[in-house]
Amino acid sequence: MCCCHWGAQTVTRPCSWVFTLRTGAALCLSMGSYHCKCEKPPWKGARRSSYYVVLFLMIGVLIFYIWFSRLLLPLTIWRVRNDTRTISPFHHLTSQFFVEYPHRYQFIVDQPNKCRQERPFLVVMIPVAPQNREARDIIRCTWGNETRVLGRLVSYYFLLGKSRIGNDTEPPDEQILLESRTHGDILQSDFLDSYKNLSIKTMVMLEWLSTRCLNSSYAMKIDSDTFLNVNNLISMVMHAPRRGYMTGLVARDAQVLRDPHSKWFLSSDVFAEPSYPPYALGLGYVFSMDLPERILEASRHVKAVYIEDVYVGLCMKHAGVPLTDPPHDGLFVASPPSYMSACYLSSVIATLLQSSKEILYVWEVYKTQPQSDC
Numbered sequence: 001m002c003c004c005h006w007g008a009q010t011v012t013r014p015c016s017w018v019f020t021l022r023t024g025a026a027l028c029l030s031m032g033s034y035h036c037k038c039e040k041p042p043w044k045g046a047r048r049s050s051y052y053v054v055l056f057l058m059i060g061v062l063i064f065y066i067w068f069s070r071l072l073l074p075l076t077i078w079r080v081r082n083d084t085r086t087i088s089p090f091h092h093l094t095s096q097f098f099v100e101y102p103h104r105y106q107f108i109v110d111q112p113n114k115c116r117q118e119r120p121f122l123v124v125m126i127p128v129a130p131q132n133r134e135a136r137d138i139i140r141c142t143w144g145n146e147t148r149v150l151g152r153l154v155s156y157y158f159l160l161g162k163s164r165i166g167n168d169t170e171p172p173d174e175q176i177l178l179e180s181r182t183h184g185d186i187l188q189s190d191f192l193d194s195y196k197n198l199s200i201k202t203m204v205m206l207e208w209l210s211t212r213c214l215n216s217s218y219a220m221k222i223d224s225d226t227f228l229n230v231n232n233l234i235s236m237v238m239h240a241p242r243r244g245y246m247t248g249l250v251a252r253d254a255q256v257l258r259d260p261h262s263k264w265f266l267s268s269d270v271f272a273e274p275s276y277p278p279y280a281l282g283l284g285y286v287f288s289m290d291l292p293e294r295i296l297e298a299s300r301h302v303k304a305v306y307i308e309d310v311y312v313g314l315c316m317k318h319a320g321v322p323l324t325d326p327p328h329d330g331l332f333v334a335s336p337p338s339y340m341s342a343c344y345l346s347s348v349i350a351t352l353l354q355s356s357k358e359i360l361y362v363w364e365v366y367k368t369q370p371q372s373d374c
């Protein structure tokens, strides 16, 4: 045994204890004689308080981490409730993971009668950022110019939010108005256009379809960085049910991503179950015209998550409408081959590209290369 002197105190401990203390608080001067003198180092007080500070910081970080990952959420009073207009002192942190969709956005640039008058068989809706004029022009001169296909009329509309938060009286952008006058295909609503607001955009799109396109049979939502084979689309839809129909690349049993760094992170207070109900991936999905109204009705009872396609899937589930798989695989493609041949392009309906610029290149291949020996 060794003994250590702590000021006036004498403590007897096994030597191993002294050895471990040596580096920290105690200094052993004499070991061989089973006797050691422990000196209180002059910096001990300062060091001890810095230990406390570090300890507090670690506990703080741990609590924050646990709170953030929602492990303790069912136990806390900050649980985000049904109505989503809540309560949490950290509301600004949680609010980005769901969106509020109050059903009250207005169109500031609209085509109120065009769809009703033209009565297209299928309406293609393309969400795009207001400033992305380039993508709109590319689509207009590629697949967006295919308006009569297999004897059916197809029409195309671009769906925009506002590019900045303005006040209610602020007029729409001059450029957008001009573009709308030239092409007649712009729909702009007065919510702020952002990635986290895409669910709002989709709901606004459904509102527009359900009020302005009553005499159309089908609609499709498609991303702007996508190649669309309108011919294959129409030929598939011509054999599809007229009601309760939605198809695309259907994800089943998709796991909810709980990593806060993921682009599609969703915390368990916003969505508790480990996997999503079936939903059609947002790159492109097609639906019969009875669905916009049914999805909107369901959306009044389903808390809006910011992942647009998942939210539509949640509403479909609530409405009790099952998703339909496309007639065969490979029609809707989220990870296309690096080289897209004319044969490939003539076999798909929608395939995701790296950017809307790539549509130009792919369109050239599709239109100019022979598809006879596919």
Ligand SMILES: *[C@@H]1O[C@H](CO)[C@@H](O)[C@H](O)[C@H]1NC(C)=O
Pocket (backbone or CB within 6 Å): 082, 301
């Ligand atoms: C939450 O919503 C569900 C379904 O919409 C409803 O049955 C339930 O009563 C609501 N709970 C509260 C606390 O409002």
Ligand SMILES: *[C@@H]1O[C@H](CO)[C@@H](O)[C@H](O)[C@H]1NC(C)=O
Pocket (backbone or CB within 6 Å): 140, 141, 142, 145
């Ligand atoms: C669209 O196609 C028509 C022919 O069908 C063609 O005359 C017109 O120039 C095309 N428009 C664009 C923008 O490519």
Ligand SMILES: *[C@@H]1O[C@H](CO)[C@@H](O)[C@H](O)[C@H]1NC(C)=O
Pocket (backbone or CB within 6 Å): 167, 168, 169, 170, 171
């Ligand atoms: C709203 O925007 C308009 C046009 O930009 C401006 O004239 C007006 O002063 C703004 N009103 C408020 C309350 O900010």
Ligand SMILES: *[C@@H]1O[C@H](CO)[C@@H](O)[C@H](O)[C@H]1NC(C)=O
Pocket (backbone or CB within 6 Å): 190, 191, 192, 193, 194, 196, 197, 200
């Ligand atoms: C979504 O749009 C609303 C309405 O314009 C706006 O208040 C909100 O800040 C937007 N949210 C995001 C994340 O951009």
Ligand SMILES: *[C@@H]1O[C@H](CO)[C@@H](O)[C@H](O)[C@H]1NC(C)=O
Pocket (backbone or CB within 6 Å): 116, 214, 215
């Ligand atoms: C739809 O078309 C039918 C004729 O096919 C017409 O009677 C009806 O008024 C149209 N509905 C709307 C809302 O335009």
